[in-house]
Amino acid sequence: DDQMNHLSEEIRAKVQNHPCYSEDAHHYFARMHVAVAPACNIQCHYCNRKYDCANESRPGVVSELLTPDQAVKKTMAVAANIPQMTVLGIAGPGDPLANPERTFDTFRRLSEDAPDIKLCVSTNGLALPDSVEELSKHNIDHVTITINCVDPEIGAKIYPWIFWENRRIKGKKGAKILIEQQQKGLEMLVAKGILVKVNSVMIPGVNDKHLAEVSKIVKAKGAFLHNVMPLIAEAEHGTFYGVMGQRGPNAAELQDLQDECSGDMNMMRHCRQCRADAVGLLGEDRGDEFTLDKIETME
Ligand code: SF4
Numbered sequence: 001d002d003q004m005n006h007l008s009e010e011i012r013a014k015v016q017n018h019p020c021y022s023e024d025a026h027h028y029f030a031r032m033h034v035a036v037a038p039a040c041n042i043q044c045h046y047c048n049r050k051y052d053c054a055n056e057s058r059p060g061v062v063s064e065l066l067t068p069d070q071a072v073k074k075t076m077a078v079a080a081n082i083p084q085m086t087v088l089g090i091a092g093p094g095d096p097l098a099n100p101e102r103t104f105d106t107f108r109r110l111s112e113d114a115p116d117i118k119l120c121v122s123t124n125g126l127a128l129p130d131s132v133e134e135l136s137k138h139n140i141d142h143v144t145i146t147i148n149c150v151d152p153e154i155g156a157k158i159y160p161w162i163f164w165e166n167r168r169i170k171g172k173k174g175a176k177i178l179i180e181q182q183q184k185g186l187e188m189l190v191a192k193g194i195l196v197k198v199n200s201v202m203i204p205g206v207n208d209k210h211l212a213e214v215s216k217i218v219k220a221k222g223a224f225l226h227n228v229m230p231l232i233a234e235a236e237h238g239t240f241y242g243v244m245g246q247r248g249p250n251a252a253e254l255q256d257l258q259d260e261c262s263g264d265m266n267m268m269r270h271c272r273q274c275r276a277d278a279v280g281l282l283g284e285d286r287g288d289e290f291t292l293d294k295i296e297t298m299e
């Protein structure tokens with residue numbers, strides 16, 4: 001497994017049966033997402049709040065929102081029916097850490113009822129430093145942070161505002177706080193021995209020339225994997241494209257950037273940008289078999 005060659009033994013042991021982190025494992029191990037987290041604490045230009053968080057999930061999809069209770073039920077039903085189920089993630093539909101009660105209630109109960117399932121979570125990072133202690137109490141060994149920049153100047157073009165200490169903070173000032181929180185959260189997770197993957201959305205003309213530097217910095221701080229994802233620019237998905245005429249990268253541009261970063265970092269190239277309620281092996285989605293009305297009749 002080429003992609004994993006430079007990982008230490010310790011990290012390799014942790015990721016070998018994780019479908020998202022091992023190109024091999026994704027054929028044999030299944031993952032699911034539960035959509036328990038509706039709120040978000042920032043605004044990304046490429047996000048249309050009608051849809052799932054575009055940082056980890058497939059753009060333009062609306063997932064069925066679950067209560068923690070329903071999420072636990074669904075997870076147990078999936079685990080009973082898909083024996084390869086090894087990983088449960090919370091990735092939306094908003095930012096999981098902007099919904100700490102719902103997210104941590106789900107994690108707490110799953111780490112008690114299903115201790116063999118690995119848990120993971122993705123976040124924009126704003127609330128991360130305040131969540132690290134709680135994250136480390138559960139069975140969570142992977143966190144994904146979406147880091148699109150380390151420069152507030154560029155950040156202001158990606159994030160029109162953040163919601164911070166009960167106020168909306170706009171522009172460079174907001175972006176600076178977000179960047180600081182992301183970097184601090186990354187350092188705190190690494191210090192706790194929790195694996196960190198970094199997602200970046202490649203936005204041509206905005207952060208495309210800047211992401212190689214982001215890759216260097218997050219690697220130096222101990223992130224184990226960098227996943228550069230293309231901005232998916234379709235007018236109906238968000239405000240960025242409509243208002244600013246922003247386009248997504250083409251396949252060659254994406255590959256060039258991934259190659260440029262790979263000198264410094266393990267790159268993830270098989271992320272499928274799954275839905276916030278995805279179920280099954282990567283590349284398949286069995287979510288329809290486990291809707292709420294169906295799991296009610298399974299027990
Ligand atoms: Fe949308 Fe996710 Fe950005 Fe929040 S973090 S604005 S849900 S893309």
Ligand code: SF4
Pocket residue numbers: 019020031056057089270271272273274275282
């Ligand atoms: Fe894995 Fe990417 Fe899908 Fe998340 S979105 S479950 S990292 S393949």
